[in-house]
Amino acid sequence: MGGKRKTNENEGMEGEEDSKHNIKKMKKEKSEILPSSIKNKEKRSAVHAKLKHQKKLDKRKKLKARDAAAKRALELGEEPPPKQIPRTIENTREADETVCMPDDEELFAGNDADEFSAVLKQDRTPKILITTCRFNSTRGPAFITELLSVIPNSHYYKRGTYDLKKIVEYANNKEFTSIIVVHTNRREPDALLIIGLPDGPTAHFKLSSLVLRKDIKNHGNPTNHEPELVLNNFTTRLGHRIGRLIQSLFPQSPNFRGRRVVTFHNQRDFIFFRHHRYIFETKEIKQSESKGKKAKDTKGESISKEKVIARLQECGPRFTLKLVSLQHGTFDTRGGEFEWVHKPEMDTSRRRFFL
Amino acid sequence: MQHDEVIWQVIRHKHCSFMSKITTGIFCRNPYNVTGICNRSSCPLANSRYATIRDHDGVFYLYMKTIERAHKPNDLWERVKLPRNYEKALELIDKHLMYWPKLLVHKIKQRLTKMTQMRIRMRKLALKTREKIMTTPRKEKKREARREEKAEKAAVLDKAIEKELLARLENGIYDGIYNLPFNKFLQTLDTDDLQAEDENEEESEVEYVEGNFELEEEDDIEDLGMKDYHIDEEVDDDDDDDDDDDDEVNAVEEQRVRRKSKPAHEKSEKDEFGKKLKKRPRIHVEVEHEGGERQKVTF
Numbered sequence: 001m002g003g004k005r006k007t008n009e010n011e012g013m014e015g016e017e018d019s020k021h022n023i024k025k026m027k028k029e030k031s032e033i034l035p036s037s038i039k040n041k042e043k044r045s046a047v048h049a050k051l052k053h054q055k056k057l058d059k060r061k062k063l064k065a066r067d068a069a070a071k072r073a074l075e076l077g078e079e080p081p082p083k084q085i086p087r088t089i090e091n092t093r094e095a096d097e098t099v100c101m102p103d104d105e106e107l108f109a110g111n112d113a114d115e116f117s118a119v120l121k122q123d124r125t126p127k128i129l130i131t132t133c134r135f136n137s138t139r140g141p142a143f144i145t146e147l148l149s150v151i152p153n154s155h156y157y158k159r160g161t162y163d164l165k166k167i168v169e170y171a172n173n174k175e176f177t178s179i180i181v182v183h184t185n186r187r188e189p190d191a192l193l194i195i196g197l198p199d200g201p202t203a204h205f206k207l208s209s210l211v212l213r214k215d216i217k218n219h220g221n222p223t224n225h226e227p228e229l230v231l232n233n234f235t236t237r238l239g240h241r242i243g244r245l246i247q248s249l250f251p252q253s254p255n256f257r258g259r260r261v262v263t264f265h266n267q268r269d270f271i272f273f274r275h276h277r278y279i280f281e282t283k284e285i286k287q288s289e290s291k292g293k294k295a296k297d298t299k300g301e302s303i304s305k306e307k308v309i310a311r312l313q314e315c316g317p318r319f320t321l322k323l324v325s326l327q328h329g330t331f332d333t334r335g336g337e338f339e340w341v342h343k344p345e346m347d348t349s350r351r352r353f354f355l
Numbered sequence: 356m357q358h359d360e361v362i363w364q365v366i367r368h369k370h371c372s373f374m375s376k377i378t379t380g381i382f383c384r385n386p387y388n389v390t391g392i393c394n395r396s397s398c399p400l401a402n403s404r405y406a407t408i409r410d411h412d413g414v415f416y417l418y419m420k421t422i423e424r425a426h427k428p429n430d431l432w433e434r435v436k437l438p439r440n441y442e443k444a445l446e447l448i449d450k451h452l453m454y455w456p457k458l459l460v461h462k463i464k465q466r467l468t469k470m471t472q473m474r475i476r477m478r479k480l481a482l483k484t485r486e487k488i489m490t491t492p493r494k495e496k497k498r499e500a501r502r503e504e505k506a507e508k509a510a511v512l513d514k515a516i517e518k519e520l521l522a523r524l525e526n527g528i529y530d531g532i533y534n535l536p537f538n539k540f541l542q543t544l545d546t547d548d549l550q551a552e553d554e555n556e557e558e559s560e561v562e563y564v565e566g567n568f569e570l571e572e573e574d575d576i577e578d579l580g581m582k583d584y585h586i587d588e589e590v591d592d593d594d595d596d597d598d599d600d601d602d603e604v605n606a607v608e609e610q611r612v613r614r615k616s617k618p619a620h621e622k623s624e625k626d627e628f629g630k631k632l633k634k635r636p637r638i639h640v641e642v643e644h645e646g647g648e649r650q651k652v653t654f
Contacts, residue, residue: 090510121640134486163484208503230519233510256532261520270503274512278520308524310517320503344495 036307089268094352097241098236109241114241115200119177120258126249127174128154134161137184141214145183150262152226152251154180164331172198178249182207192321196245202331203245205271205321212317220277220315225258227275230349233266238340239305239355242271242323261312262268269323269353275316282306323355363401367393371400387418387432393583396458406452408437408466413474415467417448441471445612 035051038044070080085091100107111117116126128151132140136159147155162170164181171179177195183191192205213219229250234243247262263274328337340349346354366374373385374393382391387399387407399405403422408415415437424431435451437444444467452460523529 010538165484206499208500209507230516232519233514256529261516263512263516263519265510265512268502268506270506272507272510272512274516276516278516280520280524308521310520310524312513312516320507322499322503347495347498 010195030091071077089351092351096236096353098238100235100237100240107237114244115196116244120244120247120252122241122252123146124177126153126177126251127175128249129171129174129179130154130156131179131181132159133181133183134159135184137187139187139210139212139300140182140184140189143189144318146213147180147182149222150227150316151223151249153181166196168197168330180249189322191269193331194245195250196248197330199329201241201326202329202336203242204217204324204326206324208320208322210317210319213315216314216318218313220313221334222260222277222315223258224277225255225260226253227262228254228256229259230263230265232263234355236355238326239266241339242326242355262316266355269355271321271323271355273317273319273321274314276312276314278310278312280308280310307321310322359401359403363395363398366398366401369396378527387420389459389466397462403456406455408463408470410470410474415444415470417451417463419451437467441467473480 033047035044035048038047062258062319066081073080119126130147130151131142144156148156168179178197178200179193179195181193181195182189183193185191189210190207192207194203194205196202227250227317229247231243231246244263250262253328259278261276263272263276265272316335323340324342326340327341340354346352357390369615371383371393372529373388375382378652379395383393383398385399387405388397389405389407390397395401399407399420403425403645404420406419408417412418417435419433419435420431421433422618424433424507435447438645445464448467566654
């Protein structure tokens with residue numbers, strides 16, 4: 001009993017000092033009850049709805065405050081507060097030490113010495129041999145005809161039952177610069193093998209989302225001009241090498257008047273292929289106090305700015321490539337030296353990309 | 356011993372673990388079976404005197420079973436190695452199975468023939484390359500499809516391409532082909548003369564102008580490689596353009612709304628923008644065709 005009294009007294013003494021803290025703590029705990037800890041479904045859903053509503057109101061309040069601050073700053077003539085940059089996967093990509101730097105001497109030296117330098121320096125004009133795997137498919141031939149129209153100076157040969165190594169020899173004799181093998185699986189083209197010659201690297205790509213020209217709405221018809229090449233986002237050394245491989249497929253003297261552009265855009269290790277015809281146009285936008293108003297050009301009342309825009313019309317097929325392996329010599333699965341092979345354990349991190 | 360019949364009755368009508376019935380017939384999975392069919396005469400269990408040919412690592416062996424050894428299951432099968440040569444193997448079989456029933460010998464020889472043919476074919480095939488089917492787990496395929504879709508959304512492709520083309524336009528790769536107004540040239544209306552002159556100078560000196568070798572961002576590393584050829588292009592174009600450059604500065608606006616494929620040889624010339632922005636510009640469009648006729652359209 002005495003003990004009890006003592007504890008009571010102690011609590012009483014301490015309680016006065018800490019009571020405020022305790023009350024605050026308790027209040028905080030009450031407001032942070034997770035809805036998932038409530039067993040009663042009705043009550044739980046009510047609490048959850050309330051929480052969501054509260055969050056929505058908070059968000060709106062924040063947005064209003066931000067807008068008001070920006071407007072105020074603009075009116076006062078000061079700099080508006082800096083816009084927050086959203087966090088994207090590209091922003092938070094894992095730092096890769098093989099990213100090419102613009103001032104890398106080694107890179108340029110490597111470029112001069114690699115297999116594509118002959119073609120890229122215009123010593124040889126690219127001559128492409130396109131063939132298929134042994135069993136052809138439904139969509140294969142259509143895709144190949146479109147490829148023939150995209151890549152200038154390309155020829156299609158039927159596969160027969162020749163070994164790939166024999167085909168490489170044959171192509172070397174006939175002075176081709178690259179071989180493209182379209183591989184089909186389940187009646188759909190699903191892999192692309194690009195072999196550089198004479199003993200260039202072999203890149204094996206997985207092909208997906210193929211859309212043929214006839215399936216594109218409002219497609220255009222490509223001409224025979226040499227296309228321009230756009231290679232985006234090939235940052236690392238491996239990416240750079242693949243970029244040069246792709247570059248060596250196309251002639252190095254594009255005909256700008258043909259206004260034809262072929263794009264290989266790398267995003268998160270997927271290479272998107274697009275083929276467009278483009279045109280530059282001027283668009284007049286009226287620059288006035290309020291932002292973003294576009295009006296027709298009036299008689300010089302306000303400063304009329306003319307913006308140059310580019311308009312694209314898609315023609316030709318559209319597909320996605322993903323690199324599966326890059327081999328140093330020509331095609332030789334058993335004895336070859338692989339520069340890069342995709343392994344499933346490379347997919348574990350969502351922020352790590354190799355191209 | 357003489358209970359072959361009993362064995363057969365039991366096996367066939369009750370249960371034999373080597374028997375497999377499929378739509379086309381009844382087969383025997385016993386490795387010692389000569390024909391492979393479940394038959395009274397082909398069953399190795401129900402025949403006390405039996406022989407087979409079996410293949411081990413490409414070498415053929417003749418196996419024989421006699422009734423004298425029926426009580427010694429360990430030594431039941433006598434094995435004889437057959438020579439590689441087909442004819443010699445046949446002779447050896449004849450020698451060993453001299454007094455055996457003709458049917459069995461015949462079946463054995465048939466089996467030998469078939470196996471030699473198979474051996475030849477396997478060896479030929481091993482020299483050729485065959486495609487090996489590699490499977491990917493379903494989970495990975497789905498994961499890849501999902502990631503590809505998201506990557507496609509993240510890469511706003513049309514905008515990216517347009518941006519790249521505009522960047523190239525500003526870098527001056529297309530000089531001489533397009534004479535489009537740039538923002539910076541229009542910002543102030545007073546300094547039009549200077550700017551017009553600047554543009555003229557750029558036009559005539561286009562062969563000496565080098566593009567930017569600095570990379571603004573890491574992405575356009577390919578521009579490094581591409582710079583090699585754009586200079587050649589400009590040298591070719593220059594000859595054509597010097598003829599057509601007017602020193603007169605007319606305000607020009609040309610609209611091309613055609614969506615069909617443009618024939619290769621048609622050249623369209625636009626004059627430079629600039630000075631006459633103050634006055635309401637009279638827009639001159641000169642379209643030159645290969646035929647030589649100059650058509651002027653005034654708006």
